Amino acid sequence: MSKQTTGSGGRTVKHAIVIGAGAVGTVCALNLQRRGFRTTVLDPRPAGHGCSFGNAGAISPGSVAPIALPGMIRRVPNWLMDPLGPLFVRWRYLPRVAPWIARWVAASRPGQVELSAESLKPLISPVFDEYERLLGPNAFRSLFRRHGQLYVWESDAPSCTEKIGHALRDHHGVEAHWLQPEQIRQLEPGLAPIFQRGLYLPNNGQTLQPLTLVETIVELLRAEGGAVETGDAVDIKPFDGGAAVHLADGRQFEAETVVVAAGAWSARLSSRLGVTIPLETERGYHVMLPKDSELLRRPVMHADRGFIATPMDNGLRIAGTVEFAGIDAQPDYRRAKSLLSHARAMFPVLQSETLDYWMGCRPSIPDSVPVIGHCPNAKSVIFAFGHGHLGITGAAMTGRLVGELAAGEPTTAIDMTPYRPERFRESLSIRRRRQGLAPSAAVSLG
Numbered sequence: 245m246s247k248q249t250t251g252s253g254g255r256t257v258k259h260a261i262v263i264g265a266g267a268v269g270t271v272c273a274l275n276l277q278r279r280g281f282r283t284t285v286l287d288p289r290p291a292g293h294g295c296s297f298g299n300a301g302a303i304s305p306g307s308v309a310p311i312a313l314p315g316m317i318r319r320v321p322n323w324l325m326d327p328l329g330p331l332f333v334r335w336r337y338l339p340r341v342a343p344w345i346a347r348w349v350a351a352s353r354p355g356q357v358e359l360s361a362e363s364l365k366p367l368i369s370p371v372f373d374e375y376e377r378l379l380g381p382n383a384f385r386s387l388f389r390r391h392g393q394l395y396v397w398e399s400d401a402p403s404c405t406e407k408i409g410h411a412l413r414d415h416h417g418v419e420a421h422w423l424q425p426e427q428i429r430q431l432e433p434g435l436a437p438i439f440q441r442g443l444y445l446p447n448n449g450q451t452l453q454p455l456t457l458v459e460t461i462v463e464l465l466r467a468e469g470g471a472v473e474t475g476d477a478v479d480i481k482p483f484d485g486g487a488a489v490h491l492a493d494g495r496q497f498e499a500e501t502v503v504v505a506a507g508a509w510s511a512r513l514s515s516r517l518g519v520t521i522p523l524e525t526e527r528g529y530h531v532m533l534p535k536d537s538e539l540l541r542r543p544v545m546h547a548d549r550g551f552i553a554t555p556m557d558n559g560l561r562i563a564g565t566v567e568f569a570g571i572d573a574q575p576d577y578r579r580a581k582s583l584l585s586h587a588r589a590m591f592p593v594l595q596s597e598t599l600d601y602w603m604g605c606r607p608s609i610p611d612s613v614p615v616i617g618h619c620p621n622a623k624s625v626i627f628a629f630g631h632g633h634l635g636i637t638g639a640a641m642t643g644r645l646v647g648e649l650a651a652g653e654p655t656t657a658i659d660m661t662p663y664r665p666e667r668f669r670e671s672l673s674i675r676r677r678r679q680g681l682a683p684s685a686a687v688s689l690g
Contacts, residue, residue, distance in 0.1 A: 480622070535596040
């Protein structure tokens with residue numbers, strides 16, 4: 245496929261290819277289309293049917309705390325010994341994932357934690373404004389609900405790790421309100437009376453159906469002249485002025501700009517370009533309860549057990565857990581069934597009889613900060629992946645940044661320094677200086 249076409253008035257229209265039809269990829273594509281590119285999205289699956297399909301749907305502008313926090317390493321051995329616990333590594337996969345886990349442990353140092361929080365805040369805090377800009381007010385109102393998010397604990401007192409998360413939210417001005425048991429029941433009367441503490445984040449929210457969100461973005465893309473093609477990208481070959489994307493079936497697409505937004509599959513493509521990114525697959529599970537969406541008014545995170553319940557337009561979704569087994573291993577639906585047992589304790593009565601189980605692959609970076617920026621070895625290629633647990637939340641600003649990068653414009657929305665692919669070659673002290681932070685952590689982390 246040729247990379248340039250001629251538009252009205254004889255002007256040359258540049259072509260952009262986006263690899264990945266999830267939330268991040270489709271948001272990038274729509275931004276590119278609106279900046280004058282003729283944009284094609286490539287994915288072997290239907291749009292939105294990868295990780296975006298089954299995520300919890302929470303929109304979390306207040307989630308500035310990274311996943312790796314000080315003190316968490318002490319809990320890992322117990323988690324690993326429980327095959328149905330919140331974190332599990334299949335033993336055959338342990339040698340392969342061990343280097344990533346080591347980097348994850350290193351990312352829990354206070355200095356790195358503060359750096360990660362500083363990086364996440366500007367990327368996720370404008371999420372609702374960015375989606376409304378992208379979708380228009382009518383579609384935005386039909387797809388999003390802004391009723392806040394609730395964290396609940398059965399435990400009486402916070403752990404050291406939990407205290408650090410609260411300190412980070414306080415430092416970054418995230419509005420949050422502590423609730424007593426009776427206040428929890430007033431806010432969410434459908435919950436069992438087992439929770440001793442609650443934290444309400446009024447500025448968080450949700451999408452009513454992640455798949456519908458992605459499909460709506462695709463409809464807008466097509467209506468504005470973009471395209472979505474079924475194809476499995478296996479290689480990228482840069483050339484002067486662009487790059488060629490090679491598909492598994494032998495086809496080839498050429499464009500001035502190629503965006504790698506293939507989620508957990510992105511590391512395979514970046515490695516073909518000679519760039520090593522510490523990207524690992526955190527496999528997550530969910531169970532759908534189609535008759536129980538009325539039990540909640542907003543997403544509720546069971547913080548002790550590490551899962552979230554979200555009311556959606558097609559039922560109540562119980563989502564969570566982390567499993568390291570690689571992209572290609574078969575799902576272990578016992579993990580989804582364990583979520584159901586937790587849900588039965590969380591809600592006194594569940595009506596659903598027919599249940600749907602699902603597994604997807606989160607694309608995760610040890611420090612929880614995604615990779616967004618030009619490929620160091622090929623400026624015609626832009627990376628946009630590694631959003632981990634914040635895919636839909638981080639997608640909105642990511643798409644805007646990718647559009648500006650591809651157009652050669654200054655990225656005026658936020659500073660791109662924290663997300664550069666080159667950052668993994670640098671020491672923590674250098675990265676802190678680049679972001680204007682002191683050499684050691686300034687936030688009191690417990």
